[in-house]
Amino acid sequence: MDVVLFLPETYLLMMALVFFCQSLWKSSAQLNQGIAVFLSGIGVIINLYAVNMTGDLFWHAYRVDLFSQIFKLLISVGLLLISVLCLKNKSIEEKLQPEFFMFLCISAAGLMMMVSSVELITIFISMELSSYSLYILIPISKDISHGRIEAAAKYIIFGAAATGIMLFGMSYIFGVTQSTYLSEIIKKMPELIGQPVGIVGLLLILCGFFYKLSVVPFHFWTPDIYEGTANETVSFIATMPKLAAAALLIRLTNLADPKSIDLIQVLVVISAVSMTFGNIAALVQKDLKRLLAYSSIAHAGYILLGILTLKLDGYSAVVFHITAYMLMNLACFLVISTVSQDGKNVTVSDVSGLHKRSPLLAFTLAVGFFALAGIPPTAGFTGKFFLFIAALNEGHLALIIIAAVNTAISVYYYLNIVRSAYGQDPNGLPAVTLSFSNRILNYGLIISIIILGVLPTRFIELARAACEKIKL
């Protein structure tokens, strides 16, 4: 066994250990935030180094290939961006900050293990590792006005239910295939996928990831948790687990035959319902985080457009779009957590006149929300474009028309926020001063969203190469 293959995960666990030590004595918030940025920066370098590794670990339960390494790199980049975003963290009490970072690291490590797992029990354990840390993170918040305990309880209960359903599905699959290894299961799947037990088992397993991705009907937790949790914590919950969930959905739907009509039909229905429900519910939201929650439900529907093709093109479009999604969501959360006073929630009227209070932040907001709306030349458009091509190539014309109409609907609420930031006067709201690191993060996100949108070639080819590796 080659230990180096496990380096990214080991590194994150060591990082968690550092913060555990920090939590033992009094240390200033600034120091902890500095350590987080520095260490997660090194983490990105390690993951860059690890991108080309391939191999098997732990008796073939754990696979290191381009597909998993790309997702690990994305997770480490996300963690770095979130650490920078957490500088001057206003919503977490100072003495709890080492614990905050510790659980972030453990959760990220769990997600990294998830994208490498190719065995059902390993998938389950790594998913729980990341979830349990989040269960603890959610109630850590200074702002008690938005029912943080309620949010935490909801996340645990819904999470436990979804996990239970997933385990139940695993038991079906194990029962009929006598194996928990995906490589063994895929050999027996072609004959099983036509039978109810195979398709039900697979769908039940997928439910666990639908929950993470907040696909209807597993979306109920999303708005309340987004609203009730500290801004910085949500920026993690809204992006990282979705990356891993998309990766696992790709790995697991890959088990099914591209011709399994039943599975595709189920996915088509929940995709259409997710985007329609998410967009329509988002129309009336005033709280920005709640709005982003419904927008994430809609985006889960778009992601499923790629998954339900069960083909390489669709999968690589998913990898592209989920990356774009991470960047544009982080751009929005960066604005929210910077504008927020004392970690309070931000409403649409709180960003009014942002162009005067902080031109750079207003521009980030515009880029982020235009990208979410899917308007060129941003990455949000390019990702959606690839997804549409992949799904239409499989003949899902009706679904694409639903998605297109949804795009038009969603423009209304995204635009509303941009209008508030650009078209209104500050009405006495204070100016927002940006620290140096915050500026860098703003520029970085704006540039990467536009570059990924205009010059997607290298990344989409990388994503395609990665998705070729999942054929077990």
Add this chain to the structure above:
Amino acid sequence: MDFLIPNQLNYPILSVLIFAPLAGAAVLFLIRNETVARIWTLLVSLAVFALSLPLYFNFDPSTPKYQFGEHSSWIPAFHINYTLGIDGISLLLVLLSTLLFPICVLGSWKYISKRVKEFHFCLLLMESACVGIFSSLDFVLFYIFWEAMLIPMYLLIAVWGGPEKVYASIKFFIYTMAGSVFLLVAMIALYLKTGTFCIPELMTKAYPFAFQFWVFLAFGIAFAIKVPMAPFHTWLPAAHVEAPTAGSVLLASILLKMGTYGFVRFCLPITPNASIYFAPYMLIISIISIVYGGYVALGQSDMKKLIAYSSVAHMGFVTLGTFFFNKNGLEGAILQMINHGITTGALFLCVGIVYERSHSRLIKDNSGIAKIMPIYIGFFGFFCLSSMAFPGTNSFVGELLVLLGAFADYKLIGALSIPGVVLAAAYMLHLLQRIAWGGKASSHFSDLELREIIYLAPLAVFVLWIGFSPGPFLDVMHVSVNHLLEQLHTAGAVALVK
């Protein structure tokens, strides 16, 4: 690549025209002084106009191929290329765009007093998107410019607009976006059918009628909203009324053309059979737009609204000419696009001029100013005459060609459009009469400054030029138009209808 003539000049002229405004916009970030920002934007847009002139002088009117071509691979995984080129149909539209931007900068010199830098930033972004739209030969590239143009236009209305700007800007954005998503779906469907996004290649393929039917519908919705044809026109008066002067000018002169350009560039050659099938309906809708737009314009008390509804009527003539599928009609339609851009743009500038003085767009607040502003009324009256297609002005030539096309094949349609011409004279003369000799003007009016004369004069020159000698403008489009009609004929489609 036999449809594309590589660029004959020693620099990539179309890319320069697209990216020079972008670079100019980037430099604006560094400029702190507002006047310097204005002068800089004026210089950039003048330079872009000067740079676009070689397009006309080096244009070869004897070939239907796309000229000044540039081609490089962009996203090979999806066969998306960066392909640029213009033919006789798009040449004049590119030139019209580059001509109007310096005029818009001058026209906003006093009108825009807050957030000057951002305003000019948006203008320059618009300019590169506009040139991009008319010179793209790759569908994805076209779509990106088409959509990206929405952002600066939205901001122009939403930030510098009038009291109802919120409603108007969001309505504008959602209406156009709703149309363009169908364009997106149709574009992907075409790609999956043919494996290419290259527009000239898409034109050469034959598609089954059922496929053409749906693609035409998707295209048609997107373009009809943009034109706008009744009943999709309701966003236009709202957007025009609330937009600042420069926004109205760009909206009327360039944005509306994108819709009719879309019909000519995409619907006719890519879906010829469906175009023929839908032609009667399109003609009827055009007639409705002409008569309805003119009739509603008669009753307006707001100058901008009146001109906005007159736009609906004028653009009806353009779509009318497009769907006759004969040479006169099509050339008239293309010329009428340019004419409408010049005349209506000038009229909106004129409204902006009185608005700067009286702070009202209502006719009753601006009436009777002929005594105080003789030069202004000279220009305004001239453009009003042009708008109602008075002989000797540009619109006369355009509408005459369209009507010639009409009476050649469809006498009834031609006859039905005549009331529109009469209505145009009615509402324009009524407007002119009230503005010039209506009530008694208050004293805060003053006649045109030199700056205002400078930006109105070139437009007036073009009105007369096209009016008296349309040859140089029509000559460049003959071959391209013939080629387009041949494409329609080879589809065996025209025979179907006759």
